[in-house]
Amino acid sequence: MLKTNKLSALGVVAALVGLGGCASNIHRPEIAEATPTGVFYLDLRRPVADTREADLEKKVTAELLERNCKLPVNAQHPVCLNPGEFSLYSGQVRNALWGKGPVFYGVYIPKDLRVTTFAPPSEKDGDIVRARVIPGPVSMLAYDGVIERHDDPDRACWWEGLHNYSGGVVCPKYGYDHEDLDIGKL
Numbered sequence: 001m002l003k004t005n006k007l008s009a010l011g012v013v014a015a016l017v018g019l020g021g022c023a024s025n026i027h028r029p030e031i032a033e034a035t036p037t038g039v040f041y042l043d044l045r046r047p048v049a050d051t052r053e054a055d056l057e058k059k060v061t062a063e064l065l066e067r068n069c070k071l072p073v074n075a076q077h078p079v080c081l082n083p084g085e086f087s088l089y090s091g092q093v094r095n096a097l098w099g100k101g102p103v104f105y106g107v108y109i110p111k112d113l114r115v116t117t118f119a120p121p122s123e124k125d126g127d128i129v130r131a132r133v134i135p136g137p138v139s140m141l142a143y144d145g146v147i148e149r150h151d152d153p154d155r156a157c158w159w160e161g162l163h164n165y166s167g168g169v170v171c172p173k174y175g176y177d178h179e180d181l182d183i184g185k186l
Contacts, residue, residue, distance in 0.1 A: 034183075040093055040131050041130055041146075044107070067137050068140060079134060079140075093178065093181070097166050109129065127150050129147045131143055
């Protein structure tokens with residue numbers, strides 16, 4: 001019974017990351033080209049896997065990064081070298097009432113960051129992180145040095161619009177606006 005539950009949960013997690021909301025983007029290496037710098041700012045909406053399910057998250061990580069981490073360009077990538085030091089979260093890049101719809105990506109965050117997320121359908125912002133694409137056939141992102149805490153009154157990034165209907169992450173300080181994304185590559 002427990003094994004069946006874990007397999008079912010793994011299927012759900014893979015579907016969440018694979019479908020990314022309304023559109024499948026798990027096998028979209030051109031994601032990196034959606035921004036001029038290959039960097040995204042994402043609102044962390046929820047963990048992809050419950051932290052109590054450490055073995056489940058390890059299976060998901062192994063499944064999703066297997067092809068990317070075999071590439072020479074990723075030989076020294078921190079997530080590939082030490083996947084156990086990262087947690088996988090669902091990061092929301094943008095949303096739209098019509099058209100593309102919500103865009104989510106799996107984002108690897110160092111476990112020692114203690115990020116705070118809010119589960120949908122909350123309209124309250126979660127922490128916003130800067131992330132960069134891990135090159136390869138699977139579109140995965142990893143933390144890249146900036147985090148804007150949800151409760152920091154002086155943070156430079158925020159979600160503009162409504163999470164469930166429209167909007168996206170805006171960071172004027174870092175020259176980032178979800179409106180500037182090349183939507184066709186998401």
